[in-house]
Structure formats: structure tokens, C-alpha cells
Amino acid sequence: MRTAIHRIEIPTIMEVDSNRLSHVGSYLERAGIAQVVVFFGDGIRALFGETILTSIHNKPSLKLLDTFDYDDIHLEKLMPLAFTLPKNTDAIIGIGGGKVLDTAKYIAFLNNLPFISIPTSTSNDGFSSSGCSLLIDGRRTSVQAAMPFGIIVDLDVIKNAPKKFIFSGLGDIVSKITAIYDWYYEEQNHAARVDDFAAMLARKSVNSIVRMPYTDITERYFLKEIVDSLTMSGIAMEIAGSSAPASGSEHLISHALDKLLDTPQLHGIQVGVATYLMSLVQKHRFERIEKFLGDTGFFSYVETLGMKAEDFEAAIDLAPSIKPSRHTFIHIEENRLLAKKLLRENEILKRILK
Numbered sequence: 360m361r362t363a364i365h366r367i368e369i370p371t372i373m374e375v376d377s378n379r380l381s382h383v384g385s386y387l388e389r390a391g392i393a394q395v396v397v398f399f400g401d402g403i404r405a406l407f408g409e410t411i412l413t414s415i416h417n418k419p420s421l422k423l424l425d426t427f428d429y430d431d432i433h434l435e436k437l438m439p440l441a442f443t444l445p446k447n448t449d450a451i452i453g454i455g456g457g458k459v460l461d462t463a464k465y466i467a468f469l470n471n472l473p474f475i476s477i478p479t480s481t482s483n484d485g486f487s488s489s490g491c492s493l494l495i496d497g498r499r500t501s502v503q504a505a506m507p508f509g510i511i512v513d514l515d516v517i518k519n520a521p522k523k524f525i526f527s528g529l530g531d532i533v534s535k536i537t538a539i540y541d542w543y544y545e546e547q548n549h550a551a552r553v554d555d556f557a558a559m560l561a562r563k564s565v566n567s568i569v570r571m572p573y574t575d576i577t578e579r580y581f582l583k584e585i586v587d588s589l590t591m592s593g594i595a596m597e598i599a600g601s602s603a604p605a606s607g608s609e610h611l612i613s614h615a616l617d618k619l620l621d622t623p624q625l626h627g628i629q630v631g632v633a634t635y636l637m638s639l640v641q642k643h644r645f646e647r648i649e650k651f652l653g654d655t656g657f658f659s660y661v662e663t664l665g666m667k668a669e670d671f672e673a674a675i676d677l678a679p680s681i682k683p684s685r686h687t688f689i690h691i692e693e694n695r696l697l698a699k700k701l702l703r704e705n706e707i708l709k710r711i712l713k
């Protein structure tokens with residue numbers, strides 16, 4: 360018997376640099392797209408609408424069919440919109456934060472249309488992955504869609520976004536270290552089969568940035584590295600056919616915090632703290648994570664947020680039930696006890712959590 364070769368979808372348009380928004384029309388034209396619908400996130404039209412729409416209008420081969428200002432991730436609200444798109448739409452463009460990207464990505468998926476992702480911040484790997492997070496019956500639910508056809512990131516825009524989004528992106532990147540370790544642990548315990556190529560890509564995505572020299576986390580090359588790392592992480596999940604290469608016990612703790620707290624912090628902020636904690640539990644590469652999150656200013660930023668150790672304790676207890684079918688480090692009681700002990704005893708965790 361011959362095993363089938365693994366085939367995946369990867370983005371056709373991949374533009375990451377300064378001054379990209381004013382060239383959106385050119386990228387669409389080059390990719391053979393003619394008629395588009397644009398979704399703007401909250402307040403995004405006022406900031407970048409003119410630049411993007413002018414770049415589309417300037418291309419005679421392109422036609423703007425409609426635009427929407429939309430930031431609502433309720434499935435029941437996006438459904439009517441999804442099935443009343445203008446006829447002959449070639450592609451859907453989403454520009455803004457996670458909500459509008461998830462909405463536009465899902466509407467594109469329902470219509471079997473290419474989706475072009477233009478994030479205005481890089482706080483997590485959502486802009487480059489096939490999954491989206493929607494509200495179904497009031498509950499945040501991960502829904503499978505398709506890989507973006509295009510990813511366009513304007514580094515001038517990312518640079519001027521609030522710094523918390525950069526810290527959040529760094530937290531989401533560094534989590535690959537604990538996630539991959541969890542994945543191999545699951546395989547050793549016959550609870551999963553690791554896709555080695557996906558694991559290699561996810562490992563590369565984090566290793567290149569933690570070893571990179573920089574003077575300021577908002578400098579161009581560093582920001583580009585953040586975008587590339589998050590994109591590779593999205594592709595690794597696509598290859599694996601699951602979130603395992605990018606999401607392990609540290610993500611389960613963050614998902615638990617989302618459930619427990621009225622106002623959770625940004626995804627990558629919670630994930631970054633949980634990554635440091637779980638690397639100590641795993642006794643794997645914690646020095647590297649400590650140095651990276653310390654040098655970049657991530658820990659100092661977290662210190663200003665007033666996150667509570669007791670919330671993490673509760674999240675550690677809840678974490679295994681978020682994905683009962685998995686078998687990560689946090690699914691083992693002994694490790695949960697150790698994690699809670701570390702919250703009380705580790706100097707950095709004591710300093711950054713109240």
C-alpha cells in the first residue's frame with residue numbers, strides 16, 4: 360500500500376514590508392483577482408480605508424463590489440451576510456484585528472472564495488491560519504475555515520499599533536517551544552502521532568526569532584520576523600491538520616483563563632506567561648524562554664497588568680478539561696501540583712503575578 364503524499368494550501372500572496380497598504384490593488388491584480396468585497400474592522404476605514412480603496416480604484420482591471428464595516432463574530436449574525444454577497448465576487452478582503460479577520464475568513468470559506476488577510480496588529484497567529492474563533496450560542500468556538508489566499512502586512516501599521524499587541528505576538532510565538540514538547544510527550548504516551556515536518560517548521564518559527572539580535576522590538580527586521588514566525592506557525596497547523604504544533608498545555612491554561620475571567624488579557628499575553636510556567640514544569644528550554652521574555656520587555660509589561668496567581672491556579676485545574684482527548688503535561692496531576700507550586704515559589708512568576 361502506498362501512503363498518500365501530504366498536500367496543503369499555502370498563501371499565494373505574501374507581502375510583509377513597509378508601505379504595503381498603498382499597493383494592495385497591485386497585489387490583487389498580479390494574483391488575477393478582479394472583483395472584490397472589503398470588510399473593515401472597527402474604526403479601520405477611518406484609518407486606512409482611503410489608502411486601500413484608492414489602490415483598488417487606481418487599477419482599471421479591479422472592481423470594488425461592496426464594503427462593510429463589521430466586527431461581530433456571532434455566527435448567527437454573519438450568516439445572512441455570508442449568503443447575500445454580490446454575485447461574481449472573486450475574493451474577500453479583511454482588514455483589521457482578529458474579529459474582522461475571523462468573520463471575513465469564515466464568510467469567504469462559506470462561499471468557497473479566496474480570503475485576503477490584512478492584519479493591523481500581530482497579536483497572535485490567527486491572521487495566517489485556517490481556523491477562526493466565532494461566537495456560537497454565546498460561546499467562543501474554534502471553527503475550521505481555509506488558509507488565507509493572501510497575507511499582506513504593512514510594517515508601518517504594525518509598528519504604530521499599541522505595544523501590547525507586539526508582546527502578545529511574542530507570547531504566542533514562544534509557546535511553540537512548550538507546545539512541540541507536549542506533542543512529542545503525547546506521542547511517547549501513544550496519545551498522538553507527531554507530524555515531523557510540521558514540528559520542524561514550528562520549531563524553526565520560534566528558534567529564528569529567539570536567536571535574532573535586535574535593539575528595539577519595534578524595529579523593522581524584528582517586526583518582519585514576528586510576522587514570518589506567526590505565519591510559519593499557521594502553516595505548521597495546516598500541515599498537521601490540527602493545532603497541536605502551535606498549541607499545547609500553555610494554550611489550555613490560556614483557554615481556561617478565557618473561561619474563568621470576565622475580562623481576560625490578550626491571548627498571547629496569557630499564553631506567554633503560561634509558556635514560561637510550563638517550560639519550568641517540562642524542565643525544557645526554560646532559560647531560553649526566560650531570557651527572551653525578559654529581554655524583550657514582555658515580563659515587565661505583564662507586571663503592569665495586575666494578573667493574579669490565583670486565577671492561574673484555577674486555570675491550571677480547569678485546563679485538562681478544555682481538551683480531554685489530549686495528553687499534554689498539564690493533563691498529569693503531578694504536573695499540575697508542580698505548576699501551582701511554581702506560581703508560589705518562582706521569583707519571576709511571583710514578581711509578574713499578584
Ligand SMILES: [Zn+2]
Nearest residue numbers: 483484531630
Ligand atoms: Zn495561540
